[in-house]
Amino acid sequence: MNGNGKKIVLRFPQEVADRPIVCELALRFGLQFNILRASISPHREGIMVMEVIGSREKQEEGLAFLASRGVLVEPLSQDIRMIEERCYHCGACVGLCPTGALFMERPSFLVRYDPGKCIACELCVLGCPARAMEALI
Ligand code: SF4
Ligand code: SF4
Structure with missing residues (x-):
């Protein structure tokens, strides 16, 4: 090839x-x-x-x-990470994420991040009010 x-x-x-x-x-x-x-x-x-x-x-x-x-x-960005200390679990990113990589855990209502489902579209990076989602280039 x-x-x-x-x-x-x-x-x-x-x-x-x-x-x-x-x-x-x-x-x-x-x-x-x-x-x-x-x-x-x-x-x-x-x-x-x-x-x-x-x-x-x-x-x-x-x-x-x-x-x-x-x-x-x-x-494609190399990696997306969640800076957990900054996240206050508002849930805004859950509605933005097209793949379900960001989801609300029940019954705790804490927002969790599954990197295996992330396509690095960066919608959460732009949408998080706390800047808790970061693109590593
Ligand atoms: S938008 Fe930001 S602060 Fe809100 S749940 Fe998502 S990562 Fe956490
Ligand atoms: S970069 Fe896109 S796919 Fe990955 S967690 Fe953020 S919104 Fe979801």
Whole structure:
């Protein structure tokens, strides 16, 4: 297999979420891709985490093509962590998290974080009023 894999997060606006744009990466640019996670956010936006494999030049062309179709392309953050001392369990992030990685434990009503379900979309990082969710680059 030639070229390197690059992990990216794609956000599809509602208008394009149901179109097979991603297949064009293979058809038009000869790229291979592995879909690592995919989900629909509470706002009906599609979020997909994938590894794109191919030459750097083709990757750039393919990702530019996606961007031209209204898809927001971002590199995948290495890691998301919860700074537990800062969290006051308000629950705001639970409604934002598209994968259930942040959830309210019952019957304690404490908010917990399961890194294994996280796709590093960073919605919680932006939405947490206490800055308790952090992206490690
Ligand atoms: S939004 Fe922040 S403070 Fe609130 S539960 Fe989530 S991590 Fe904790
Ligand atoms: S970055 Fe935050 S909101 Fe996004 S999947 Fe991970 S825990 Fe959920």
